[in-house]
Amino acid sequence: MQQLIEECLQGNPYALPRLISLLENKDPQRYEILKRLYPHTGKAFVIGITGTPGAGKSSLVSQLLHRVRRKGLTVGVIVVDPTSPFSGGAILGDRIRMQEHALDNGVYIRSMGTRGSLGGLSQATREAVHVLDAFGKDLVLVETVGVGQSEVDIVKTADTTVVVLTPGGGDSVQAIKAGVMEIADVFVINKADLLGAEQTCTEVNTMLDMKGKSKWRPPVVLTVTIRDEGIDEFWDALVEHRRFLEGTNRLMDIRRARVRLELEEQIKYLVTNQVFKKIKEQISLEEVVEAITQRQQNPYSATRELLNQIEFSFSEG
Protein backbone atom coordinates (compact mmCIF):
# COMPACT_ATOMS: atom_id res chain seq x y z
CA MET A 1 0.00 0.00 0.00
CA GLN A 2 2.73 2.45 1.00
CA GLN A 3 4.50 1.60 -2.22
CA LEU A 4 1.39 2.19 -4.29
CA ILE A 5 0.94 5.61 -2.68
CA GLU A 6 4.61 6.45 -3.29
CA GLU A 7 4.29 5.42 -6.91
CA CYS A 8 1.27 7.66 -7.32
CA LEU A 9 3.10 10.63 -5.80
CA GLN A 10 6.06 9.94 -8.08
CA GLY A 11 3.74 10.03 -11.08
CA ASN A 12 3.60 6.36 -12.01
CA PRO A 13 0.36 6.01 -13.99
CA TYR A 14 -0.03 2.34 -13.07
CA ALA A 15 -0.88 3.38 -9.52
CA LEU A 16 -3.93 5.41 -10.58
CA PRO A 17 -6.52 2.74 -11.43
CA ARG A 18 -5.60 0.65 -8.40
CA LEU A 19 -5.81 3.50 -5.92
CA ILE A 20 -9.09 4.82 -7.32
CA SER A 21 -10.60 1.33 -7.21
CA LEU A 22 -9.54 0.83 -3.61
CA LEU A 23 -11.21 4.12 -2.67
CA GLU A 24 -14.32 3.40 -4.72
CA ASN A 25 -14.71 0.00 -3.06
CA LYS A 26 -14.24 1.55 0.40
CA ASP A 27 -11.24 -0.63 1.06
CA PRO A 28 -10.17 -0.68 4.73
CA GLN A 29 -7.03 1.16 3.63
CA ARG A 30 -9.07 4.05 2.22
CA TYR A 31 -8.34 6.25 5.23
CA GLU A 32 -4.60 5.66 4.97
CA ILE A 33 -4.56 6.43 1.23
CA LEU A 34 -6.51 9.67 1.52
CA LYS A 35 -4.55 10.86 4.53
CA ARG A 36 -1.26 10.37 2.71
CA LEU A 37 -2.37 11.87 -0.60
CA TYR A 38 -4.27 14.87 0.73
CA PRO A 39 -1.28 17.13 1.55
CA HIS A 40 -0.26 16.86 -2.12
CA THR A 41 -3.63 18.04 -3.47
CA GLY A 42 -4.87 21.51 -4.30
CA LYS A 43 -2.68 22.11 -7.34
CA ALA A 44 -4.82 20.77 -10.21
CA PHE A 45 -7.29 22.92 -12.12
CA VAL A 46 -10.55 21.02 -11.68
CA ILE A 47 -13.20 21.53 -14.36
CA GLY A 48 -16.71 20.08 -14.15
CA ILE A 49 -18.66 19.49 -17.35
CA THR A 50 -22.39 18.83 -17.30
CA GLY A 51 -25.39 19.31 -19.56
CA THR A 52 -28.28 17.50 -21.17
CA PRO A 53 -27.68 13.93 -22.35
CA GLY A 54 -26.65 13.81 -25.99
CA ALA A 55 -25.23 17.34 -25.96
CA GLY A 56 -21.86 15.98 -27.06
CA LYS A 57 -19.94 16.36 -23.82
CA SER A 58 -17.62 13.43 -24.54
CA SER A 59 -16.70 14.75 -27.99
CA LEU A 60 -16.10 18.19 -26.53
CA VAL A 61 -13.84 16.73 -23.83
CA SER A 62 -12.00 14.66 -26.43
CA GLN A 63 -11.31 17.73 -28.59
CA LEU A 64 -10.27 19.74 -25.57
CA LEU A 65 -7.82 16.98 -24.63
CA HIS A 66 -6.07 17.33 -28.00
CA ARG A 67 -5.70 21.07 -27.37
CA VAL A 68 -4.37 20.93 -23.85
CA ARG A 69 -2.04 18.02 -24.60
CA ARG A 70 -0.42 20.11 -27.35
CA LYS A 71 0.22 22.74 -24.68
CA GLY A 72 2.04 20.07 -22.69
CA LEU A 73 -0.52 19.86 -19.87
CA THR A 74 -1.32 16.48 -18.32
CA VAL A 75 -4.97 15.57 -17.80
CA GLY A 76 -7.15 13.26 -15.75
CA VAL A 77 -10.73 12.69 -16.87
CA ILE A 78 -13.45 11.26 -14.62
CA VAL A 79 -16.60 10.24 -16.44
CA VAL A 80 -19.45 9.81 -14.00
CA ASP A 81 -21.66 7.22 -15.51
CA PRO A 82 -24.56 5.64 -13.66
CA THR A 83 -24.41 1.92 -14.30
CA SER A 84 -27.21 -0.14 -15.68
CA PRO A 85 -27.54 -3.81 -16.53
CA PHE A 86 -28.14 -2.62 -20.09
CA SER A 87 -25.22 -0.25 -20.29
CA GLY A 88 -22.64 -2.64 -21.73
CA GLY A 89 -22.92 -1.87 -25.39
CA ALA A 90 -25.09 1.17 -25.63
CA ILE A 91 -22.84 3.85 -24.23
CA LEU A 92 -19.75 2.42 -25.88
CA GLY A 93 -19.81 5.35 -28.30
CA ASP A 94 -18.60 7.69 -25.60
CA ARG A 95 -15.75 5.42 -24.69
CA ILE A 96 -14.72 5.04 -28.33
CA ARG A 97 -14.45 8.78 -28.74
CA MET A 98 -12.24 8.90 -25.66
CA GLN A 99 -10.07 6.03 -26.88
CA GLU A 100 -8.27 8.37 -29.23
CA HIS A 101 -6.30 9.20 -26.12
CA ALA A 102 -5.75 5.64 -24.90
CA LEU A 103 -2.11 5.54 -25.97
CA ASP A 104 -1.29 8.98 -24.57
CA ASN A 105 0.45 8.57 -21.22
CA GLY A 106 -0.39 12.15 -20.30
CA VAL A 107 -4.10 11.38 -20.28
CA TYR A 108 -5.82 9.14 -17.76
CA ILE A 109 -9.54 8.43 -18.23
CA ARG A 110 -11.68 6.78 -15.57
CA SER A 111 -15.38 5.91 -15.52
CA MET A 112 -17.15 6.00 -12.18
CA GLY A 113 -20.45 4.16 -11.78
CA THR A 114 -23.13 4.35 -9.14
CA ARG A 115 -22.78 0.66 -8.47
CA GLY A 116 -21.60 0.02 -4.98
CA SER A 117 -20.83 3.63 -4.32
CA LEU A 118 -21.57 3.52 -0.62
CA GLY A 119 -21.42 7.09 0.58
CA GLY A 120 -22.58 8.36 -2.75
CA LEU A 121 -21.13 9.04 -6.13
CA SER A 122 -20.10 12.58 -5.23
CA GLN A 123 -17.85 11.19 -2.50
CA ALA A 124 -16.25 8.65 -4.85
CA THR A 125 -15.75 11.34 -7.49
CA ARG A 126 -14.23 13.77 -5.02
CA GLU A 127 -11.75 11.13 -3.87
CA ALA A 128 -10.77 10.22 -7.42
CA VAL A 129 -10.11 13.93 -8.06
CA HIS A 130 -7.79 13.93 -5.04
CA VAL A 131 -5.84 10.97 -6.44
CA LEU A 132 -5.38 12.63 -9.84
CA ASP A 133 -4.51 15.94 -8.19
CA ALA A 134 -1.90 14.36 -5.87
CA PHE A 135 -0.54 12.40 -8.83
CA GLY A 136 0.31 15.74 -10.39
CA LYS A 137 -2.25 16.13 -13.19
CA ASP A 138 -2.40 19.77 -14.30
CA LEU A 139 -6.02 19.46 -15.28
CA VAL A 140 -8.79 17.25 -13.95
CA LEU A 141 -12.03 17.10 -15.94
CA VAL A 142 -15.16 15.71 -14.32
CA GLU A 143 -17.81 14.89 -16.88
CA THR A 144 -21.30 13.82 -15.81
CA VAL A 145 -23.91 11.99 -17.80
CA GLY A 146 -27.47 13.04 -17.10
CA VAL A 147 -28.99 16.18 -15.67
CA GLY A 148 -30.28 16.05 -12.15
CA GLN A 149 -29.55 17.00 -8.60
CA SER A 150 -26.86 14.37 -8.11
CA GLU A 151 -25.06 15.67 -11.20
CA VAL A 152 -25.15 19.17 -9.74
CA ASP A 153 -23.67 17.78 -6.52
CA ILE A 154 -20.90 16.05 -8.42
CA VAL A 155 -20.01 19.18 -10.32
CA LYS A 156 -19.56 20.98 -7.01
CA THR A 157 -16.17 19.24 -6.79
CA ALA A 158 -14.92 21.61 -9.54
CA ASP A 159 -13.26 25.03 -9.59
CA THR A 160 -14.88 25.87 -12.92
CA THR A 161 -18.19 24.48 -14.11
CA VAL A 162 -19.13 24.16 -17.76
CA VAL A 163 -22.74 23.64 -18.88
CA VAL A 164 -23.09 22.23 -22.39
CA LEU A 165 -26.28 22.93 -24.35
CA THR A 166 -27.37 22.25 -27.92
CA PRO A 167 -29.44 24.45 -30.23
CA GLY A 168 -33.22 24.11 -30.23
CA GLY A 169 -35.02 21.23 -28.60
CA GLY A 170 -35.62 23.37 -25.55
CA ASP A 171 -32.23 22.36 -24.18
CA SER A 172 -31.83 25.62 -22.29
CA VAL A 173 -35.28 25.31 -20.75
CA GLN A 174 -34.47 21.76 -19.70
CA ALA A 175 -31.20 22.85 -18.18
CA ILE A 176 -33.09 25.46 -16.19
CA LYS A 177 -35.50 22.81 -14.98
CA ALA A 178 -32.65 20.65 -13.81
CA GLY A 179 -31.19 23.61 -11.93
CA VAL A 180 -27.88 23.54 -13.75
CA MET A 181 -28.00 27.05 -15.20
CA GLU A 182 -27.05 28.75 -11.97
CA ILE A 183 -23.93 26.65 -11.46
CA ALA A 184 -22.37 27.49 -14.85
CA ASP A 185 -19.16 29.52 -15.05
CA VAL A 186 -18.88 28.89 -18.78
CA PHE A 187 -21.65 27.99 -21.24
CA VAL A 188 -20.94 25.96 -24.35
CA ILE A 189 -23.49 25.71 -27.13
CA ASN A 190 -22.29 22.64 -28.96
CA LYS A 191 -23.49 21.51 -32.40
CA ALA A 192 -23.63 25.25 -33.15
CA ASP A 193 -23.95 24.53 -36.89
CA LEU A 194 -27.51 23.36 -36.22
CA LEU A 195 -30.52 25.61 -36.67
CA GLY A 196 -31.34 27.65 -33.60
CA ALA A 197 -27.83 28.13 -32.21
CA GLU A 198 -28.16 31.91 -32.23
CA GLN A 199 -31.52 31.67 -30.51
CA THR A 200 -30.21 29.41 -27.76
CA CYS A 201 -27.31 31.84 -27.34
CA THR A 202 -29.80 34.71 -26.97
CA GLU A 203 -31.90 32.70 -24.49
CA VAL A 204 -28.88 32.04 -22.30
CA ASN A 205 -27.79 35.67 -22.45
CA THR A 206 -31.28 36.87 -21.59
CA MET A 207 -31.30 34.63 -18.56
CA LEU A 208 -27.89 35.92 -17.52
CA ASP A 209 -29.23 39.47 -17.85
CA MET A 210 -32.17 38.56 -15.62
CA LYS A 211 -29.82 37.14 -13.04
CA GLY A 212 -28.36 40.60 -12.50
CA LYS A 213 -24.82 41.79 -11.97
CA SER A 214 -22.04 39.72 -10.54
CA LYS A 215 -18.27 39.89 -10.79
CA TRP A 216 -18.15 37.10 -13.34
CA ARG A 217 -20.51 36.92 -16.25
CA PRO A 218 -20.34 33.42 -17.75
CA PRO A 219 -19.21 33.60 -21.37
CA VAL A 220 -21.25 31.69 -23.97
CA VAL A 221 -18.99 29.79 -26.39
CA LEU A 222 -20.24 28.26 -29.65
CA THR A 223 -18.57 24.99 -30.67
CA VAL A 224 -18.88 22.43 -33.47
CA THR A 225 -16.83 19.50 -32.19
CA ILE A 226 -17.07 17.43 -35.36
CA ARG A 227 -15.43 20.30 -37.28
CA ASP A 228 -13.12 21.15 -34.38
CA GLU A 229 -14.55 24.68 -34.25
CA GLY A 230 -14.64 26.86 -31.17
CA ILE A 231 -12.40 24.62 -29.08
CA ASP A 232 -9.70 27.31 -28.76
CA GLU A 233 -12.33 29.79 -27.63
CA PHE A 234 -13.61 27.20 -25.14
CA TRP A 235 -10.14 26.73 -23.69
CA ASP A 236 -9.61 30.51 -23.58
CA ALA A 237 -12.85 30.89 -21.62
CA LEU A 238 -11.68 28.26 -19.12
CA VAL A 239 -8.32 29.99 -18.69
CA GLU A 240 -10.02 33.36 -18.34
CA HIS A 241 -12.23 32.00 -15.55
CA ARG A 242 -9.20 30.50 -13.87
CA ARG A 243 -7.48 33.91 -13.94
CA PHE A 244 -10.59 35.51 -12.51
CA LEU A 245 -10.65 32.96 -9.67
CA GLU A 246 -6.99 33.48 -8.90
CA GLY A 247 -7.10 37.25 -9.23
CA THR A 248 -9.89 37.61 -6.68
CA ASN A 249 -10.40 35.69 -3.44
CA ARG A 250 -12.86 33.47 -5.25
CA LEU A 251 -10.56 30.46 -5.62
CA MET A 252 -9.89 30.30 -1.89
CA ASP A 253 -13.59 30.84 -1.16
CA ILE A 254 -14.58 28.00 -3.47
CA ARG A 255 -11.98 25.70 -1.99
CA ARG A 256 -12.95 26.57 1.56
CA ALA A 257 -16.59 25.80 0.73
CA ARG A 258 -15.52 22.55 -0.87
CA VAL A 259 -13.45 21.56 2.15
CA ARG A 260 -16.42 22.28 4.37
CA LEU A 261 -18.62 20.12 2.18
CA GLU A 262 -16.11 17.30 2.20
CA LEU A 263 -15.65 17.52 5.96
CA GLU A 264 -19.42 17.33 6.51
CA GLU A 265 -19.64 14.47 4.05
CA GLN A 266 -16.89 12.61 5.91
CA ILE A 267 -18.61 13.16 9.26
CA LYS A 268 -21.89 11.84 7.87
CA TYR A 269 -20.16 8.91 6.24
CA LEU A 270 -18.18 7.85 9.30
CA VAL A 271 -21.07 8.35 11.70
CA THR A 272 -23.68 6.47 9.68
CA ASN A 273 -21.21 3.71 8.84
CA GLN A 274 -20.45 3.14 12.48
CA VAL A 275 -24.07 3.33 13.55
CA PHE A 276 -25.16 0.80 10.95
CA LYS A 277 -22.29 -1.48 11.92
CA LYS A 278 -23.42 -1.33 15.55
CA ILE A 279 -27.03 -1.94 14.61
CA LYS A 280 -26.04 -4.95 12.55
CA GLU A 281 -24.05 -6.37 15.47
CA GLN A 282 -26.72 -5.80 18.08
CA ILE A 283 -30.18 -5.79 16.52
CA SER A 284 -32.09 -7.61 13.82
CA LEU A 285 -33.70 -5.00 11.62
CA GLU A 286 -35.93 -7.58 9.94
CA GLU A 287 -38.43 -7.76 12.80
CA VAL A 288 -38.65 -3.99 12.97
CA VAL A 289 -39.16 -3.76 9.19
CA GLU A 290 -41.94 -6.34 9.41
CA ALA A 291 -43.71 -4.52 12.24
CA ILE A 292 -43.56 -1.24 10.31
CA THR A 293 -44.77 -2.88 7.09
CA GLN A 294 -47.77 -4.22 9.04
CA ARG A 295 -48.34 -0.71 10.45
CA GLN A 296 -47.93 -1.99 14.02
CA GLN A 297 -45.01 0.37 14.35
CA ASN A 298 -43.87 3.52 12.52
CA PRO A 299 -40.39 4.27 11.14
CA TYR A 300 -39.98 7.42 13.25
CA SER A 301 -40.59 5.94 16.69
CA ALA A 302 -38.74 2.79 15.64
CA THR A 303 -35.67 4.86 14.76
CA ARG A 304 -35.59 6.48 18.17
CA GLU A 305 -36.04 3.18 19.94
CA LEU A 306 -33.30 1.58 17.88
CA LEU A 307 -30.84 4.34 18.59
CA ASN A 308 -31.61 4.22 22.29
CA GLN A 309 -30.95 0.50 22.31
CA ILE A 310 -27.56 0.42 20.69
CA GLU A 311 -24.40 0.99 22.62
CA PHE A 312 -22.24 3.41 20.84
CA SER A 313 -19.02 5.32 20.99
CA PHE A 314 -17.17 7.18 18.25
CA SER A 315 -13.77 6.71 19.81
CA GLU A 316 -13.35 3.23 18.34
CA GLY A 317 -13.66 4.07 14.67
Added chain:
Amino acid sequence: MQQLIEECLQGNPYALPRLISLLENKDPQRYEILKRLYPHTGKAFVIGITGTPGAGKSSLVSQLLHRVRRKGLTVGVIVVDPTSPFSGGAILGDRIRMQEHALDNGVYIRSMGTRGSLGGLSQATREAVHVLDAFGKDLVLVETVGVGQSEVDIVKTADTTVVVLTPGGGDSVQAIKAGVMEIADVFVINKADLLGAEQTCTEVNTMLDMKGKSKWRPPVVLTVTIRDEGIDEFWDALVEHRRFLEGTNRLMDIRRARVRLELEEQIKYLVTNQVFKKIKEQISLEEVVEAITQRQQNPYSATRELLNQIEFSFSEG
Protein backbone atom coordinates in the same frame (compact mmCIF):
# COMPACT_ATOMS: atom_id res chain seq x y z
CA MET B 1 -51.31 20.61 15.38
CA GLN B 2 -53.53 17.79 16.64
CA GLN B 3 -56.45 19.51 14.93
CA LEU B 4 -54.55 19.82 11.66
CA ILE B 5 -53.73 16.10 11.76
CA GLU B 6 -57.37 15.25 12.56
CA GLU B 7 -58.55 17.39 9.65
CA CYS B 8 -56.16 15.60 7.32
CA LEU B 9 -57.40 12.19 8.48
CA GLN B 10 -60.98 13.34 8.01
CA GLY B 11 -60.19 14.37 4.45
CA ASN B 12 -60.16 18.15 4.74
CA PRO B 13 -58.06 19.31 1.77
CA TYR B 14 -57.02 22.53 3.53
CA ALA B 15 -54.84 20.49 5.87
CA LEU B 16 -52.70 19.09 3.04
CA PRO B 17 -50.52 22.06 2.03
CA ARG B 18 -49.90 23.03 5.65
CA LEU B 19 -48.87 19.56 6.77
CA ILE B 20 -46.62 18.97 3.78
CA SER B 21 -44.95 22.35 4.31
CA LEU B 22 -44.33 21.60 7.98
CA LEU B 23 -42.67 18.32 7.03
CA GLU B 24 -40.69 19.87 4.19
CA ASN B 25 -39.38 22.59 6.49
CA LYS B 26 -38.44 19.99 9.13
CA ASP B 27 -40.69 21.65 11.68
CA PRO B 28 -40.08 20.46 15.27
CA GLN B 29 -43.53 18.86 15.10
CA ARG B 30 -42.51 16.71 12.13
CA TYR B 31 -42.04 13.63 14.30
CA GLU B 32 -45.48 14.00 15.87
CA ILE B 33 -47.16 14.46 12.48
CA LEU B 34 -45.54 11.44 10.87
CA LYS B 35 -46.11 9.22 13.90
CA ARG B 36 -49.82 10.03 13.91
CA LEU B 37 -50.34 9.73 10.16
CA TYR B 38 -48.30 6.60 9.55
CA PRO B 39 -50.83 4.01 10.81
CA HIS B 40 -53.27 5.35 8.20
CA THR B 41 -50.91 4.88 5.26
CA GLY B 42 -50.41 1.93 2.94
CA LYS B 43 -53.71 2.17 1.10
CA ALA B 44 -52.90 4.50 -1.81
CA PHE B 45 -51.64 3.23 -5.16
CA VAL B 46 -48.38 5.11 -5.58
CA ILE B 47 -47.16 5.65 -9.15
CA GLY B 48 -43.80 7.21 -10.02
CA ILE B 49 -43.34 8.88 -13.38
CA THR B 50 -39.92 9.75 -14.72
CA GLY B 51 -38.22 10.23 -18.07
CA THR B 52 -36.16 12.64 -20.12
CA PRO B 53 -36.94 16.36 -19.76
CA GLY B 54 -39.40 17.53 -22.37
CA ALA B 55 -40.93 14.07 -22.83
CA GLY B 56 -44.33 15.47 -21.91
CA LYS B 57 -44.71 13.97 -18.44
CA SER B 58 -46.89 16.81 -17.17
CA SER B 59 -49.29 16.57 -20.12
CA LEU B 60 -49.47 12.83 -19.68
CA VAL B 61 -50.25 13.19 -15.98
CA SER B 62 -52.86 15.84 -16.75
CA GLN B 63 -54.62 13.57 -19.26
CA LEU B 64 -54.43 10.65 -16.87
CA LEU B 65 -56.05 12.81 -14.18
CA HIS B 66 -59.08 13.43 -16.41
CA ARG B 67 -59.42 9.66 -16.87
CA VAL B 68 -59.13 8.59 -13.26
CA ARG B 69 -61.32 11.43 -12.01
CA ARG B 70 -64.09 10.22 -14.31
CA LYS B 71 -63.75 6.85 -12.58
CA GLY B 72 -64.31 8.63 -9.29
CA LEU B 73 -60.82 8.10 -7.91
CA THR B 74 -59.17 10.86 -5.89
CA VAL B 75 -55.61 11.81 -6.70
CA GLY B 76 -52.60 13.51 -5.17
CA VAL B 77 -49.79 14.64 -7.48
CA ILE B 78 -46.28 15.47 -6.30
CA VAL B 79 -44.14 17.22 -8.87
CA VAL B 80 -40.50 17.06 -7.89
CA ASP B 81 -38.94 20.12 -9.33
CA PRO B 82 -35.40 21.25 -8.51
CA THR B 83 -35.53 24.96 -7.88
CA SER B 84 -33.48 27.51 -9.69
CA PRO B 85 -33.27 31.30 -9.38
CA PHE B 86 -34.36 31.34 -13.02
CA SER B 87 -37.25 28.94 -12.69
CA GLY B 88 -40.00 31.49 -12.05
CA GLY B 89 -41.35 31.91 -15.54
CA ALA B 90 -39.73 29.21 -17.58
CA ILE B 91 -41.39 26.11 -16.23
CA LEU B 92 -44.75 27.79 -15.87
CA GLY B 93 -45.92 25.78 -18.87
CA ASP B 94 -46.04 22.65 -16.76
CA ARG B 95 -48.05 24.32 -14.05
CA ILE B 96 -50.50 25.74 -16.57
CA ARG B 97 -51.20 22.30 -17.97
CA MET B 98 -51.88 21.09 -14.43
CA GLN B 99 -54.11 24.05 -13.64
CA GLU B 100 -56.93 22.44 -15.60
CA HIS B 101 -57.45 20.55 -12.37
CA ALA B 102 -57.17 23.51 -10.00
CA LEU B 103 -60.90 23.68 -9.33
CA ASP B 104 -61.30 19.95 -8.86
CA ASN B 105 -61.41 19.15 -5.14
CA GLY B 106 -60.56 15.53 -5.85
CA VAL B 107 -57.13 16.50 -7.14
CA TYR B 108 -54.34 17.95 -5.04
CA ILE B 109 -51.12 19.01 -6.80
CA ARG B 110 -47.95 19.88 -4.96
CA SER B 111 -44.53 20.95 -6.22
CA MET B 112 -41.51 19.95 -4.17
CA GLY B 113 -38.23 21.79 -4.69
CA THR B 114 -34.71 20.95 -3.67
CA ARG B 115 -34.42 24.20 -1.77
CA GLY B 116 -33.99 23.61 1.91
CA SER B 117 -34.65 19.93 1.65
CA LEU B 118 -32.41 18.92 4.53
CA GLY B 119 -32.31 15.18 4.50
CA GLY B 120 -32.79 15.11 0.77
CA LEU B 121 -35.58 15.43 -1.68
CA SER B 122 -36.38 11.72 -1.58
CA GLN B 123 -37.16 12.01 2.13
CA ALA B 124 -39.40 15.04 1.64
CA THR B 125 -41.18 13.30 -1.24
CA ARG B 126 -41.68 10.12 0.75
CA GLU B 127 -43.23 12.08 3.61
CA ALA B 128 -45.56 14.02 1.30
CA VAL B 129 -46.70 10.65 -0.11
CA HIS B 130 -47.51 9.54 3.44
CA VAL B 131 -49.65 12.65 4.01
CA LEU B 132 -51.63 12.13 0.80
CA ASP B 133 -51.97 8.42 1.55
CA ALA B 134 -53.21 9.01 5.11
CA PHE B 135 -55.56 11.70 3.80
CA GLY B 136 -57.22 8.97 1.78
CA LYS B 137 -56.15 9.65 -1.80
CA ASP B 138 -56.74 6.57 -3.94
CA LEU B 139 -53.88 7.42 -6.23
CA VAL B 140 -50.64 9.27 -5.59
CA LEU B 141 -48.55 10.26 -8.61
CA VAL B 142 -44.94 11.28 -8.13
CA GLU B 143 -43.58 13.05 -11.21
CA THR B 144 -39.90 13.93 -11.44
CA VAL B 145 -38.29 16.48 -13.70
CA GLY B 146 -34.85 15.51 -14.94
CA VAL B 147 -33.09 12.20 -15.35
CA GLY B 148 -30.41 11.30 -12.87
CA GLN B 149 -29.63 9.25 -9.85
CA SER B 150 -31.65 11.39 -7.46
CA GLU B 151 -34.69 11.00 -9.73
CA VAL B 152 -34.24 7.25 -9.60
CA ASP B 153 -34.12 7.45 -5.79
CA ILE B 154 -37.29 9.51 -5.69
CA VAL B 155 -39.14 7.07 -7.89
CA LYS B 156 -38.26 4.30 -5.44
CA THR B 157 -41.09 5.63 -3.27
CA ALA B 158 -43.56 4.17 -5.81
CA ASP B 159 -45.36 0.84 -6.22
CA THR B 160 -45.36 1.20 -9.99
CA THR B 161 -42.76 3.11 -11.98
CA VAL B 162 -43.44 4.63 -15.39
CA VAL B 163 -40.64 5.72 -17.70
CA VAL B 164 -41.71 8.18 -20.40
CA LEU B 165 -39.71 8.34 -23.62
CA THR B 166 -40.18 10.18 -26.91
CA PRO B 167 -39.46 8.92 -30.43
CA GLY B 168 -36.05 9.49 -31.95
CA GLY B 169 -33.51 11.86 -30.46
CA GLY B 170 -31.84 8.93 -28.76
CA ASP B 171 -34.24 9.21 -25.83
CA SER B 172 -34.04 5.53 -25.07
CA VAL B 173 -30.25 5.56 -25.14
CA GLN B 174 -30.25 8.54 -22.81
CA ALA B 175 -32.63 6.81 -20.45
CA ILE B 176 -30.26 3.85 -20.38
CA LYS B 177 -27.38 6.16 -19.58
CA ALA B 178 -29.31 7.64 -16.70
CA GLY B 179 -30.05 4.15 -15.40
CA VAL B 180 -33.81 4.54 -15.50
CA MET B 181 -34.60 1.67 -17.88
CA GLU B 182 -34.21 -1.01 -15.27
CA ILE B 183 -36.63 0.60 -12.84
CA ALA B 184 -39.55 0.76 -15.33
CA ASP B 185 -42.69 -1.30 -14.75
CA VAL B 186 -44.47 0.46 -17.62
CA PHE B 187 -42.94 2.26 -20.59
CA VAL B 188 -44.76 5.12 -22.30
CA ILE B 189 -43.61 6.39 -25.66
CA ASN B 190 -45.24 9.79 -25.77
CA LYS B 191 -45.54 12.01 -28.86
CA ALA B 192 -46.01 8.72 -30.70
CA ASP B 193 -47.24 10.59 -33.79
CA LEU B 194 -43.67 11.73 -34.38
CA LEU B 195 -41.32 9.95 -36.74
CA GLY B 196 -39.43 7.09 -35.11
CA ALA B 197 -42.06 5.97 -32.59
CA GLU B 198 -42.03 2.42 -33.92
CA GLN B 199 -38.26 2.34 -33.82
CA THR B 200 -38.12 3.54 -30.22
CA CYS B 201 -40.72 0.90 -29.37
CA THR B 202 -38.53 -1.76 -30.99
CA GLU B 203 -35.45 -0.49 -29.18
CA VAL B 204 -37.18 -0.75 -25.82
CA ASN B 205 -38.51 -4.22 -26.59
CA THR B 206 -35.09 -5.38 -27.73
CA MET B 207 -33.63 -4.21 -24.45
CA LEU B 208 -36.35 -5.98 -22.53
CA ASP B 209 -35.54 -9.16 -24.49
CA MET B 210 -31.87 -8.77 -23.57
CA LYS B 211 -32.79 -8.41 -19.93
CA GLY B 212 -34.14 -11.93 -19.92
CA LYS B 213 -37.21 -13.47 -18.37
CA SER B 214 -38.96 -12.18 -15.32
CA LYS B 215 -42.49 -12.54 -13.97
CA TRP B 216 -43.47 -9.08 -15.21
CA ARG B 217 -42.56 -7.83 -18.66
CA PRO B 218 -43.05 -4.05 -18.76
CA PRO B 219 -45.63 -3.17 -21.42
CA VAL B 220 -44.75 -0.41 -23.89
CA VAL B 221 -47.66 2.00 -24.40
CA LEU B 222 -47.80 4.55 -27.22
CA THR B 223 -49.49 7.86 -26.37
CA VAL B 224 -50.21 11.17 -28.08
CA THR B 225 -51.31 13.39 -25.23
CA ILE B 226 -52.28 16.38 -27.38
CA ARG B 227 -54.78 14.15 -29.19
CA ASP B 228 -55.71 12.26 -26.03
CA GLU B 229 -54.62 8.99 -27.62
CA GLY B 230 -53.40 5.97 -25.70
CA ILE B 231 -54.39 7.28 -22.27
CA ASP B 232 -56.87 4.46 -21.68
CA GLU B 233 -54.19 1.93 -22.62
CA PHE B 234 -51.80 3.69 -20.24
CA TRP B 235 -54.29 3.43 -17.39
CA ASP B 236 -55.00 -0.20 -18.23
CA ALA B 237 -51.27 -0.96 -18.07
CA LEU B 238 -51.09 0.66 -14.63
CA VAL B 239 -54.06 -1.34 -13.38
CA GLU B 240 -52.62 -4.52 -14.84
CA HIS B 241 -49.36 -3.96 -13.01
CA ARG B 242 -51.26 -3.26 -9.83
CA ARG B 243 -53.09 -6.58 -10.20
CA PHE B 244 -49.80 -8.34 -10.81
CA LEU B 245 -48.36 -6.82 -7.64
CA GLU B 246 -51.37 -7.80 -5.59
CA GLY B 247 -51.69 -11.27 -7.09
CA THR B 248 -48.12 -12.22 -6.23
CA ASN B 249 -46.15 -11.41 -3.11
CA ARG B 250 -44.52 -8.54 -5.02
CA LEU B 251 -46.51 -5.74 -3.40
CA MET B 252 -45.53 -6.80 0.09
CA ASP B 253 -41.93 -7.29 -1.03
CA ILE B 254 -41.80 -3.81 -2.53
CA ARG B 255 -43.33 -2.27 0.55
CA ARG B 256 -41.02 -4.15 2.86
CA ALA B 257 -38.03 -2.91 0.85
CA ARG B 258 -39.44 0.59 0.97
CA VAL B 259 -39.93 0.44 4.72
CA ARG B 260 -36.36 -0.74 5.10
CA LEU B 261 -35.14 2.16 2.96
CA GLU B 262 -37.19 4.64 4.95
CA LEU B 263 -36.01 3.21 8.26
CA GLU B 264 -32.38 3.47 7.17
CA GLU B 265 -33.01 6.98 5.88
CA GLN B 266 -34.54 7.95 9.23
CA ILE B 267 -31.62 6.51 11.15
CA LYS B 268 -29.15 8.42 8.97
CA TYR B 269 -31.19 11.58 9.26
CA LEU B 270 -31.58 11.48 13.03
CA VAL B 271 -27.99 10.45 13.67
CA THR B 272 -26.38 13.06 11.42
CA ASN B 273 -28.75 15.76 12.65
CA GLN B 274 -27.82 15.09 16.24
CA VAL B 275 -24.12 14.83 15.53
CA PHE B 276 -24.08 18.14 13.64
CA LYS B 277 -26.07 19.78 16.42
CA LYS B 278 -23.52 18.57 18.95
CA ILE B 279 -20.62 19.70 16.81
CA LYS B 280 -22.19 23.14 16.46
CA GLU B 281 -22.59 23.41 20.22
CA GLN B 282 -19.14 22.22 21.09
CA ILE B 283 -16.69 22.98 18.29
CA SER B 284 -16.01 25.71 15.76
CA LEU B 285 -15.71 24.06 12.38
CA GLU B 286 -14.24 27.22 10.81
CA GLU B 287 -10.75 26.66 12.21
CA VAL B 288 -10.76 23.07 11.08
CA VAL B 289 -11.93 24.08 7.60
CA GLU B 290 -9.16 26.66 7.39
CA ALA B 291 -6.48 24.18 8.47
CA ILE B 292 -7.66 21.67 5.86
CA THR B 293 -7.83 24.34 3.14
CA GLN B 294 -4.20 25.23 3.93
CA ARG B 295 -3.33 21.50 3.79
CA GLN B 296 -2.07 21.55 7.39
CA GLN B 297 -4.74 19.00 8.16
CA ASN B 298 -6.78 16.50 6.12
CA PRO B 299 -10.55 15.94 6.19
CA TYR B 300 -10.22 12.28 7.16
CA SER B 301 -8.09 12.64 10.27
CA ALA B 302 -10.00 15.81 11.18
CA THR B 303 -13.30 13.89 11.10
CA ARG B 304 -12.00 11.27 13.50
CA GLU B 305 -10.60 13.87 15.84
CA LEU B 306 -13.86 15.83 15.78
CA LEU B 307 -15.96 12.78 16.57
CA ASN B 308 -13.65 11.79 19.40
CA GLN B 309 -13.96 15.27 20.89
CA ILE B 310 -17.72 15.58 21.00
CA GLU B 311 -19.78 14.20 23.82
CA PHE B 312 -22.65 12.33 22.48
CA SER B 313 -25.63 10.23 23.36
CA PHE B 314 -28.60 9.21 21.25
CA SER B 315 -30.93 8.91 24.19
CA GLU B 316 -31.70 12.63 24.20
CA GLY B 317 -33.15 12.95 20.70
